[in-house]
Amino acid sequence: MKNVTERTSNPFGLRPPFDRTGPDEPTAAFGYGDANADFHVIGDYPGVHGGNATGVPFTETEAGLAVQDALREVGFASGPRDRPVLENCFASYIHMCCLPAGETPTDASYADLERYFDAELRAINAHILLPVGEQATDHVLREYTTQRNRLELDMTALHASEIRGRGFMVVPIADPADWVDSDEERLVSRLEAILASDYRQTKGVATTVG
Template structure:
């Protein structure tokens, strides 16, 4: 992975760090967000929890984006996939790998289609390297991109709110979409945790023809 990537000149001017994937390289579960948060841009770790010890900030724009990492880490802790009390900027993860559609951040806007396409080889390389059982698209944009690549249905047929806390049979992987944790209601969070816990307790490794590592 290129830590000095210059493929998107506009993003090179706004980023602090190129944020590649992070976590357990033997993981069964790979979570994919849209772009690095402010905290991730600073420390180089996707879904970093920010500098507030995992607590919600004061409501500013950067706090809102970092809250995504904070809340996702809490969900992972409930499932036993993240060590409670570990550094929220470099959490201790087990059986989980975290990444994004794009590696760099513009603080003023989401990534363009061209930028996501330019970063796609990095994401594909991570998916091949990890060879997970389950892909978790976090948010609508990630669901659209992963559904385009890994399902046989048109991506326009999927909706992250409708498909939240469900399992979608894909091509080579199963997808378990998640509404952006910042926007989840308590009921949505509970539904996703319960669904994923049931999946973890099942014979999910036998649900598809998985390539050997």
């Protein structure tokens, strides 16, 4: 069994290259949770999936809390909603840095932070990657699978599916703002099915879309 670190927030001490926040605000929603996890949930940036005030991914916003609720359903999350206890699950963003209200990441800032996200993802070395929303899903499929050119980035169709990656299984999650009534149930059912399987054998093993 791997034992990366017991630190919960920013376990590898990443220092992002820029800080555009106020003096009393978090500089980033750093990677958070169980650094020895098999499941890695990957969001976009704090302004959309939460963490501008708490510094914790998937808190504060409706979209972030919807993802957190699904994690609670399968036993990955417990405790306070603003600082949950994550077990066998790690959460991070492709753009970890917080931005002033009303600002969104630029292509350049995504590019600046890519190496930090990649380093953390490879250090966690989870079996299952769960990108949330179009931006994160596009990045994960491009960088960690050979499937991006074969797939339409249709999040409705990709939601809660299984896609073979380069050493990972990828399970895309549609942005909760676009969920219909059955989407949380589909995600929870998929995660429960993976947990009931020998998912640790999925690295390098072909899986299916749908």
